[in-house]
Amino acid sequence: GILKKILSAGPNSDFSGLRTADGPQPGIAGKQPAMAQTLLDDHDTARPLDPATGGDGGFGTDDQQMLGYAYILTHPPFPWVFLRHLDGANGAAIKKLVSLRRKLG
Incomplete structure (x- = not known):
């Protein structure tokens, strides 16, 4: 999926995999952005808090x-931020x- 491409592109700064041959980003986000929403985590996907690692229980x-938030908050469609x-x-x-994003639309 798109997040796998983002994470693999990050270390090499090669983001060419984030667009299709005709230009837009892949999937419904590129084909029908008004109908799509993006998120990294929600209450169904988040893992429990891990005091041993200090993690917030969220994605990655x-x-x-x-990297994920930088992408979804600077590209269409409508992004969601997990409160945690x-x-x-x-x-x-x-x-x-x-x-x-609010300032620039």
Whole structure:
């Protein structure tokens, strides 16, 4: 899926896999963005908090989580932010991305 492509592109900065041959991003997000929503985690997919690792129980590592939010908050369609992530290590950075998206539309 798209998140796997984001995570594999990050270390090499090769984001060419995030578009189709004719330009838009793959899947419904590229074909019908008005009908799509994107998210990294929700109450059904999040794992329990892990005090041993300090993780927030959410999607991937903190770095992977930020790559995901950087993508979904700067591209169509409508993104969702998991509330638990706002309280985690990336909360301030996610809020900045949300503010930027609101400002720029």
